[in-house]
Amino acid sequence: MKRKTLFTIDAQPYRQPIPVYGYFFGSEEKTLAVMGAIRGDEFQQMYTAAKLVQELIRLEAEGKIIDDCGLLVIPCAGQFSMNVSRRFWPLDNTDINRMFPGYDKGETTQRLAWRIFEALKGYTYGIHLTSLYLPGDFIPHIRIMDTGWQENAEGLDFGLPYLITRKPRPYDTTTLNYNWQVWETRTFSLYTKATDFIDEKSAQEATDSILRFLTRHGFLKDVPLPEGEATQAVSEKNLVTIRNICGGILLHCRPTSSQVQAGEIMANIVDPYTATVLEEIRAPQKGTIFFARHAQIISAQTIVFRLIPG
Amino acid sequence: MNMIEEVVSAHLPVGETLRIQKNRIEGAEPKKRLAIVTGTHGDELDGQYVAWQLARVLKKRQPLLRGTVDIYPALNPLGISTIYRGLPGFDLDMNRIFPGSSEETMYEYIAGGIIEDIAGADLCIDIHASNIFLREIPQVRINEQSAETLLPLAKFLNLNFLWVHSAATVLESTLAYSLNSLGTPTLVVEMGVGMRITKSYGDQLITGILSVMSQLFMLEEPCPPVAPPIVSTDGNVAFVNANASGIFIPRVRHEERVEEGQLLGLIADPLSGGVREELHSPASGLIFTLREYPVVNEGSLIARILGGAL
Structure with missing residues (x-):
């Protein structure tokens, strides 16, 4: 393993220079790169990448990375925000993950995106450990932007329960995932259960899934791993969105991954003054809870669940 | 006749309704409609002065008014009331979620209701006021894709500078792009600095709005003299x-x-x-x-x- 400082975040005189490290394994080939936390609350993403670094140090020492495979892991590029408990860039609240491919002469977060992208460009495969714009619990899954030049089948090689394909919307076109694909890296976003807290089990699942991908593509040899799951591919447009009509306290009745029957109560919206149930959120059809909104109180007309039908 | 009307609303979690409102000022037939829109970003306040003063100016001229002027002073009332540029509790910038959706979050539902209400107007003027970081001269910004339609009217807005900027996919989720796509000509005004009101700029724009109304035959009075803008790409x-x-x-x-x-x-x-x-x-x-x-x-x-x- 070689640790290199990819660039430094400089906001002197009142903040000290912050190095952004890349951990390089194997050869000089650009085989696969993993991006961890970009936002300041992506603790789970940073931790997952850190666990991967730990595993790859061990595997490299055991000679289990094949000769012509080169790997890069960047655990974190969001330190400047993370250390002051902010999700986005603290000065102007901009999101580095809405600034790709970046611009080296542009504004602060455009420059940071550019530096990250310079480090990540040119790899055959790219994995971004990321978080959604809505706080919630997911079933761990791989997400691929349906840009027309992606290879969906490779998303099955992680052995996570689901592979979700998504048609990009205009605001997706400035994310790392989208631009990585445009620059011809086969790109996957990996979502674990958590963002702003550490979920050990799903962090381990995510780490294993990346090692499984590397093994199935022949980049690691003789690495015993849990078998993984038979991945089900689902287009995001086929997920069933369940929204609420009333605002109030949100009380979940069924956790993520649960199977629900048509008509079954999944959550209640409760009056914040009397605890009366204002609305029962019922499953419109049989399915598996793929996404559950994480909120104590909730406004009306908002996604509460996404269901995989069947 | 003046009337305060609800555009779209949604219940907030605890005892409050988020209500987008407009001030409808109606004149005589024929029924042309002008939409004056502002307050998308909660830290941009120049539009507050324009909304207030324009309503007063038009009230005095009501006998001369032909058609309807809808003034939307606050597309993001929660942002304005909390001195917050974005949408409180939401990752995406409001000007990146148009044309909205009834299948996603409350704010996208609200965005959809706003678009539905404005669509069909003969002209929309979307007033912004820079952010807290930058001071801008009064200017109109036009996407090059809409330049042919919008330039002739924009020249009457009495602003110093008319910037025809290049197209970017991410900008397809702005209010102006969405409305222009629907065939509702929409001009974007930028001026002043965030969290402050520059009264002279507001008065300058109001003269321009009256001038444009005369051009559209919505005011039965001579077009007030306006200075031609510098036009640049x-x-x-x-x-x-x-x-x-x-x-x-x-x-x-x-x-x-x-x-x-x-x-x-x-x-x-x-x-x-x-x-x-x-x-x-x-x-x-x-x-x-x-x-x-x-x-x-x-x-x-x-x-x-x-x-x-x-």
Whole structure:
């Protein structure tokens, strides 16, 4: 393993220079790169990448990375925000993950995106450990932007329960995932259960899934791993969105991954003054809870669940 | 006749309704409709003055009014009321979620209701006021894709500068792009600085709005005299960004004409008493954007210079 400082975040005189490290394994080939936390609350993403670094140090020492495979892991590029408990860039609240491919002469977060992208460009495969714009619990899954030049089948090689394909919307076109694909890296976003807290089990699942991908593509040899799951591919447009009509306290009745029957109560919206149930959120059809909104109180007309039908 | 009308609403979690409202000012037939829209970003307040003063001006001219003027003073009332640029509790900028959706979040539902209400107007003027970091001269910004339709009317808005900018996919989720796509001509105005009101700019724009109304035969009075704007494309705009972090000390004034190489300002280091960077103008021209907020990071925009023959 070689640790290199990819660039430094400089906001002197009142903040000290912050190095952004890349951990390089194997050869000089650009085989696969993993991006961890970009936002300041992506603790789970940073931790997952850190666990991967730990595993790859061990595997490299055991000679289990094949000769012509080169790997890069960047655990974190969001330190400047993370250390002051902010999700986005603290000065102007901009999101580095809405600034790709970046611009080296542009504004602060455009420059940071550019530096990250310079480090990540040119790899055959790219994995971004990321978080959604809505706080919630997911079933761990791989997400691929349906840009027309992606290879969906490779998303099955992680052995996570689901592979979700998504048609990009205009605001997706400035994310790392989208631009990585445009620059011809086969790109996957990996979502674990958590963002702003550490979920050990799903962090381990995510780490294993990346090692499984590397093994199935022949980049690691003789690495015993849990078998993984038979991945089900689902287009995001086929997920069933369940929204609420009333605002109030949100009380979940069924956790993520649960199977629900048509008509079954999944959550209640409760009056914040009397605890009366204002609305029962019922499953419109049989399915598996793929996404559950994480909120104590909730406004009306908002996604509460996404269901995989069947 | 004046009437306050609800555009769209949704229940907030605890005992409050988010209600987007408009002030409808109706004149005589024929029924042309002008929409004046502002308050998308909660820290942009120049539109508040324009909404208030325009309503008063039009009330006095009501006998001369032909058609309907809808004034939407606050598309993001929660942002304005909390001194917050974005949508409280939501990651995405409001001007990146249009045309909205009834299948996603509350804010996208609200965005959809706003679009539905404005669509079909003969003209929409979307008033912005920069952010807290930059001071702007009064200007109209037009996407090059809509330039042919919008330029003739924009010239009557009595603003100093008309910037025809290049298209970007991410901008397809703005209010203006969405409305223009639906066939509702929409002009974007930028002026002033965030969290402040520059009354003279507001009065200048109101004269322009009256002028445009005369052009549209919505006011039975002669078109007030307006100054023609400087019209420019991206090619004539030079950007100056900080390359060091620190405190910006300007050496020029906003709206000043500068020569190529002229000192625009310093990035000061209050800790050492030193100068971290001297910033010079890359072109001769008019400073139409100037840094207002002194704290800068590497990359922070300092100035935009409109070059060429002025």
